[in-house]
Amino acid sequence: MKLKYRGFNFSLMQKSRYLIFFIAIILSFCGNKKTNHRPELFRLIDHLKAEDIVMSPLKELPDRDTDYKKYYPQCSVPLEDFGIEQNPFKLVRKIQLKDQEFDVLCAPSESEYSFPVRLPENPAFEFGIGLLDNESPEGHGKSAQYNAAGAAFVVALESKGMQKILFQKYIDLSLAQKTGLVSHHKINLPPIKEDVRLSLKTTGDPKAFAFWFNPVVYNRNPDNINIILISIDTLRADHLGCYGYERNTSPNIDELASDSAVFLNTYSLSPWTLSSHVSMMTSLVEAHHQVSREFEKINPSLVTLADMLRKSGFYCSAVTGGGYVSYLYGFSQGFNQYIQQNEGIRKNLSAAWTFKQASNWINENKDKNFFLFIHTYQPHTPYSCPKPYNTMFLDKDAKWHYIDYYSHLGGAEGIFNPHSEKEKKNIIDLYDSEIRYTDEKLIKPLIQEIKDLGIYQKTMLVFTGDHGEEFYEHGGWFHGHSLYNEVLKVPLIIKFPKSKFAGRNIQNIVRLTDIMPTILDEINFETDGLKLDGKSLVPVIKGKEKKERVVVAYK
Structure with a gap:
């Protein structure tokens, strides 16, 4: 049999051979990964190598193990996050300042770094520059001689043997102190296809610590997803409308639930904040992550969710209430920036503060692939949200409009003063008010914000809680000392990109x-290759997994 195609004659056998050949070519293109992949986000500090250090006073030190420490701020520690390749001289560090911890590349006086970079299609370079007083661990000058201290910062692009200065600025230490020590900058880069080098240079007075804050090259407006994980402390699932609660405590959470997959039987693996959040961030039960007491912290050898997302090209940040979710417990691992509200558990406007911080960060980073972890203590005692929320569910003759009920319940641990049914209801009413305040001041504006920015459909939003609260259902109050449903059953609402699995x-x-x-x-x-105790919920959503999962909780 002969076939004629575009002037060529093929026998059936010849046609089959050519067909197989063309299919093989197509499969080879589909199956192979691109070898010249241009990353959506490239962190310079993750890839610092010794050969990238063009100039540094640390290279000349005779005893590097002892002498280099004087070149770093006292409020810093070496960065040990997953994915850091070398970190020569411990130059890449985490700095702790007031209410945040962030990643920096230290730049002692007369330093220069040159990084090889492959630019993405629509490249931008974002970074911060800052100074600290080398006499003070908190960055506050102590004498007039430091008023003259400062440093010059220069960014240059090197391509084909040519160098072009893109940015230069001098910062006076006294000015830096007044402006929060760090200034942020963004430069749109030319879309050069060939590999280039970015040069970061500092010169100035050695009396001041100079550093580069989170320098990253990224692709603006990448076609990918953003991830927001929201953890509401002390939130019971059965006090939300979408979980069957009769009160209107959560209209905006309920609206989010209608656009999401809702898991009706979700269990925390610990009845208190620290251990529960470690399990959430590592996918490990307490027996495996080994954080069971308040003086223990995350072992840097454990791999966190932020570690993995950072490795995958996401810019990672957190806004939390501090306390047991503080960077002091190791939660900042993998995050580029970790913002916390000191004593957030005592703040009656915690949810509103959290939204303000999250909103500012999202607006600054909306053109990146980002992961944002949000946490608030708002529904945690003391119950003290402002009017009209605090009276929204109260009886007219309610005894308390505000309560820190730890002091009201009294007694030794597990032994509580008696309360009437009306007093119990009063406490629950105030708890529900805190949920409604959180719904109105955090969830509602946050969802509206990402819709207004046009990133709602590309955002994966996970809403949950770390544990619940007892209201004397089994003879106890608070949390942390029992494993009843009122303490372990929490909400889990997942809005996937493009509202996949909604309803x-x-x-x-x-x-x-x-x-x-x-x-x-x-x-x-x-x-x-990861040691995880949890498993993806996608097979459960699709109905492919029928067997119940085992819950192992610890107290």
Whole structure:
């Protein structure tokens, strides 16, 4: 049999051979990864090598193990996050200042770094510059001689043997102190296809610590997803409308739930904040992460959700209430910036503060692939949100309009003063008011913000809580000392990009440890090599997994 195609004659056998040949070519293109992949986000500090250090006083030190420490701020520690390749001379560090911790590249006087970079299609370079007083761990000058201290910062682009200065600025230490020590800058780069080098140079007075804050090259407006993980402290699932509560405590959370997959039987693996959040961020049960007491912290050898997302090209930040979710417990691992509200547990406007910080950060980083972790203590005692929320569910003759009920319940641990049914209801009413305030001042404006910015459909939004609260259902109050449902059952609402799986209510038992692998599954991150106790929830949503998952909780 002969076939004629565009002037050529093929026998059937010849046609088959050519068909197989062309299919093989197509499969080879589909199956192979691009070898010249241009990353959506490239962190310079993650890739610092010794050969990138063109100039540094540390290179000339005779005893580097002891002498180099004097070149770093006392309020800093070496960066040990997953993915840091070398960190020569411990130049890449985390600096702790007031209410935040962030990643920096230290730049002692007369330093220059030159990084090889492959620019993305629509490149931008973002960075911060800052100074600290080398006499003060908190960055506050102590004498007039430091008023003259300062440093010059220069950014240059090197391509084909030519160098072009893109940015230069001198910062006086006294001025830096007045403006918060760090100034932020962004430069749109030319879309050069060839590999280039970015040069970061500092010169100035050695009396001041100079540093580069989170320098990154990224692709503006990448076609990918953003991830927001919201943890509301002390939030019971059965006090939300979307979980069947009769009160209107959560109209905006309920609206989010209608656009999401809702897991009706989600369990925390610990009845208190620290251990529960470690499980959430590592996908490990307490027996494996080993953080069970208030003086313990995350071991840097453990891999966190932020570590994995950072490795995947996400710019990672957090806004939290501090306390047991403080960077002091190791939660900042993997995050470029970790903002916390000191004593957030005592602030009656915590939810509003959290939204303001999150909103500012999202607006500054909306053109990146980002991961933002949000946490607030708002529903945690003391119950003290402002009017009209504090009286929204109260009886007219309610005894308390504000209560820190730790002091009211009294007694030794596990032994409480008696309260009437009316007093119990009063306390629950105030708890519900805190939920409504959180719904109105954090969830509502946050969702509206990402819609207004045009990133709602590309955002994966995970809403949950770390544990619940007892209201004497089993003879106890508070949390942390029992494993009843009122303490362990928490909400889990996942809005996927493009509202995938919207409207699905899942009855299967799931755990907070399942959040991390679900997020990684959504971005197609391979988890086979990771030691995780949780599993992706996508098979559960699709109905492919019928067997109930095992919950192992600790107190």
